Amino acid sequence: MAPSTIPAAVDAAAERFGDNEAVVDGEVRLTYRDLRTRVRQVAAAFVAGGLRPGDRVAICAPNTWHWVVAALGASCAGGVLVPVNTRFTAPEMLDVISRSEAAALVVATDFLGRNRLAELQELGGVPGFVLVCDDWSFVDEVDAVAVQPDDISDILFTSGTTGRSKGAMSAHRQALAVAAAWADCGNVVADDRYLVINPFFHSFGYKAGILVCLLTGATLVPQAVFDVARTRELVERERITVLPGPPTIYQSLLSEPGCDSLRLAVTGAATVPIALVERMQKRFGTVLTAYGLTEAVVATMCRPDDDADTVAHTSGRATAGFEVKIASSGEILLRGPNVMIGYLDDAAATAAAIDADGWLHTGDVGILDDRGYLTITDRLKDMYVCGGFNVYPAEVEQALARLAGVTESAVIGVPDERMGEVGKAFVVASTTLSTEDVIEHCRALVANYKVPRHVEFLSALPRNPSGKVLKRLLREEVR
Template identity: 35%
Template sequence: MRNAGLGSWPARRARMSPRREAFTFEGASTTYEEVARRTTKLARRLEELGVRHGDRVAYLGPNHPAFAETMFAAHLLGAIFVPLNFRLSTAEIDYQLADCGARVLVHAPQFRSDHPSTVSLDDYETWLEGGSDEPLDVPVSIEDSALILYTSGTTGRPKGAVLSHANLLWNTFNLMIGVDIAADEAALVAAPLFHVAALTQTLLPTFVKGGRSVITPRWDVTACLELIEKEQVTWMFGVATMYADLAASPRWPAADLSSLRVLLCGGSPVPDSVIRTYQDRGLVFCQGYGLTETAPGATFLEAADSVRKAGSAGVPVFFADVRLADTGEIEVQGPNVTPGYWNDPVATANAFTEDGWFRTGDVGRLDDEGYFYIVDRVKDMFISGGENVYPAEVENAISDHPGVAEVAVVGVPDQRWGEVGRAFVRPRPGALVDAAGLRDFLLPRLAKYKIPVHVDVVAELPRTGSGKVLKHALRRLPPP
């Protein structure tokens, strides 16, 4: 087999465990043998549409087994898979399709596109079955590009981060060293697969081990609690907001979570109150840190330290190195780090230091045992009266308030202090949160200059497709 990339994984896994279930979706399961056959037929179909080594194949739609099949099929041909955020506007999606030069777009039926070569999931099964199951033997190097993942665009127009097959393989090694993944895993894939963590921290490691990925098309708290019990889910990945929503559900106290072995969390700093909520249920809650550009794992807090070092993002993953620059910015080097951005040599050059370390744009600190703590984004920090204020620290303190479900803090202009904090608070159902009461709550917890001057109570916060809060959208709101 001359294919050293991910495209060979279905056939390799099928010859080891053909009848083991690979994917469960809406009550129906697909075995590894079936995935291997379907992936080959799909690759033949894509080949008929002109897809060749190095071409781009895009996917647009909610989580679905067809996402994984399209990715593996593209990789069988040596093509580059481009998962698109279906929550974006048509103009944003069109920009990314044009930027990557997609040869084919596979899409869910609710999404329409003027792209000249499209395949709708409405016709997917019939179209796929018409393909040949004759095995392919396209040479694919492990250093070839595998994915183009568009960054969430929290600070501007998104860039296409390129990840090679090697990046994804090394990230899988790192994850499997940090988490004791077993062959009988049932992983809940509820975070969007177009986001790097759901794909590379959950689905791919589970696939390598021959476990089962329980795929759900959308994040739904009630449905996910039911799936955990029904499918005996053993592990999952989520962002802090997802875990906060689960714990706030009226079903939480009685939910059967006995099958869960480990919970992974990342994407943004996690409030201590959220971590404690899960640990109080006897669950192993492990936080990690990374970016799309690091595939994504850069640091990880293993289960043995998850209570003692709660709130830490852990230590560098096995096959990577992490350091702090003089400014406190986190920098990463290793085989999991992107080679650069698609068709953007300037952005690529700016992303690396002179000695080859990737600049994350995040500020961190180290404790005396070498454990990393994520302070905030460099660009989110603001200066109030000459003092640096990191919103993540303020958000963590506000999250301890019993009436607060979620909060985001940004810096806004102020004539006296230069900048002051503005907090956007989503209260828990039935709770009343007001500015005066919140400031009284924070006085014994934060220095006065860190306490937000302005407090907005909101029903929801604007988000990227991966669940991160769009702080630049909050900054653009009219002044209080």
Template identity: 30%
Template sequence: MDAYHRRSLGAMLRHWADVAAERPAIGVVDGRSHTFGSWFRRSSRIACGLDDLGIGAGDTVGFIGKDAVVWGEVLVAASYVRAAGVPFNWRLSRREMSETVADAAPSVTVVESAFLPLVGHDDPGDGVTRVLVGDAAPIAYDVWVEGLRGFELEVTSEPGDVAMIVYTSGTSGQAKGVELPNRAIAANIGSSAPWDIKPGDTVMIPAPLFHVSGTGWLFYCLGIGAEALYTTDIKPSAVLDVLAGGAVDHALTVPAVVHMLVSHPDARGREYPNLRTLIYGGSPMAPTTARDAMTIFGCDLVQSYGMTETCGPITFLTPNDHRAGGARLAAAGRAVPGVELVIADPVDGAVCPPGVTGEVRTRSALIMSGYRNQPDELAEVLTPDGWFRTGDAGYVDDDGYLYLCDRIKDMIVSGGENIYPVEVENVLLEHPQVLEAAVIGVPDEKWGETVKAVVVVRGSLDPGELTAFCRERLAHYKCPTSIDLRDELPRNPSGKILKRELRKVYWSQHPRSIA
């Protein structure tokens, strides 16, 4: 596919509908599926409905759910009218969802039945996905689509149009809507990668759609002409069944899931005839897990490092790197061709020499266009000459391999989920007995890191009560799994809490203070 056909998601789907209409395009294991042709017809119809509602450039269309086929229909339909698709995180609490939806301000939102309470509607319990248009009562999604006129809209998207907005927790405690334009998506698809994904291949994607990895692989497969096959059940036995069935050529995952797969008693007694690549991210993989995965699955391993703001990977650890093993497995890899990456002094921006730790910065066409409604946040992370400040601390060796050491920002990564401590701290401080709170990430064998809160309270307080308090207000994966009560928190002379001191006791036996 040339650059012209990669100019928007709508243009990509139109291309494959023209050249490979009957080829499988997107599906959910044991659920819906589309060929490129049927996907194009469905998204075209929805696009007409959006157009009839006056939705266009600068508007947003939301989705709350797990069904990647429905999301694919909605996302591409939005592209046809130059609107941005927004996959909301269904794991949020109702309060968090309300704040995020208010920021995104979708003109239309498609919601799976189980998640209707998150937006103020009762769940009828019938499993029927609804569409919300303005203040009107929820309408059955399929009924709504079938009532729309069928017509092929002309694709007029521009490179700078925002195609998708992905919300990620903010260091200020407010969710940030990362705006990903068509040009960044096109750059992602057009970049060189250490795998051989071809038109007609099938890529299994167990990642949630509200992550850039989940929807990123949707648009990557669409650009390549491969089938995106989603699994909503991450049980090891179910994933192994799909891989052993022979329908999957490549699979996306995180190290925690790979560990569960290779540890499953049935993993070694099966064949995985067509699996060629296992692609993972979120953290390095333990050498024993990597060796077991290559032995059991007989496939290549690729690690990718990137973030929502970079619209995908900025470094790769290749199959050859994994086969070589050793200390290199602790690296995040080398920069993707076309992506600039430097280690900079976080204060003055001076480039650090190999082996010296500083802030990881990157510059390329992959970078987001901004944070929705938060221009000041963008100014903090993007330098005037276009370098994105990742907030990660690391160094590069003499061969250009990046090693991550810590986080300049205090973000916690637990099981592939990004958690910002200040968001949890703000909720803890809402409790009338909590005087001070500090949240840190501590080692966890299964998830890499888990959330710990260290708090100073007034009087006596059962930590379990505080955990329940958080669970009523936050997505459960953000809530502390342990809470320590202290008389005081360590601070520097200016009064700033010394989280490094809090973390030290838990990370002292680890080579780095990041999972």
């Protein structure tokens, strides 16, 4: 019987996969038995630090073995995981920690040239118990605290079109169910070696990465910072078989010999050139596309026997118990047992997202073909994706409103060869401002991937008769 809680999954993996390598991170190589021991040791540290069942544990750290052990250890101590985006500024981190009322914090003090703990200390936002990612040498162990399948396992913060972050809550059974569905679509097994470049703080890196390996016995190889050369090196050295990522990664890997161990490539809900899919299938084997969001994780996915045209132009068909339908507006609606429980402390936002019939309104626009395969055609929301990270223009516009001289602004995503999309800010100013003024102001307030890369100054923003800014016209101008 499949485990229905994360602590049960840790124990089951140790029993089933024992001496299989669980995590390989540089010189650290943990078997599944080693992993359970480390997890129990960290759980003991949490309990000794005063963590009680149901308390929230924030983690702000890169993709390393520490994140894996800390996240599973928090679950085994009865805690609720709250991942924090490592690209966030200190105020953004503090917002997530404060609103989740985190009782404990796991943090990397040296990553990307920043000491996040020191930044939080300056703001007075450090929880009572802190674990700093280092060479942990805990000794005491503790058995997992009893949790139930419907208990909250994690709160993943996202952002809405208003720019205010929302904490999507999922239960243990849901986190494991979406991971199991993803693993099933990709035929992931214990012999696989899975390189995870998607950040663990994202649902993809955590649930379609860590939890997939935990359920299947595959070996997890984390990469802290994405770099194509480093990715190639890891694929070759660790004989990686599974590698999800954006299309640009595979274009790079296809340009040179090697990487012959790869058998499964998975990319996101975007149109992928059919010629690229055909090359990938010929070189790597199975190529899949998928669609999901924080509130549902993975809703549709291609299957291994789908042809190149289907993989290139659709995001697959329903998985993980989801129903998919298209509203009269064209919006994609999802329903099923793995839709989030709701938003933390935000009943109004929950009701707006999930209607009375249980349908999650995604804000994305798409079409379903007669086979039930989904194609994403547009977004109802203005959100764009920069380097794999969602950016909500309203949040950036709020930051711009705090710059002296800015009367109003509108931010859109524009195509970028390297990042997929980057921000372009259209600014109406009452004083003389430069592009550098705007960019440096944003850099101090929002994460780097949210900072606009282009700025254009206008005398006025285009509006409809009711006064709403017509971003469609701005996009057309860019095109």
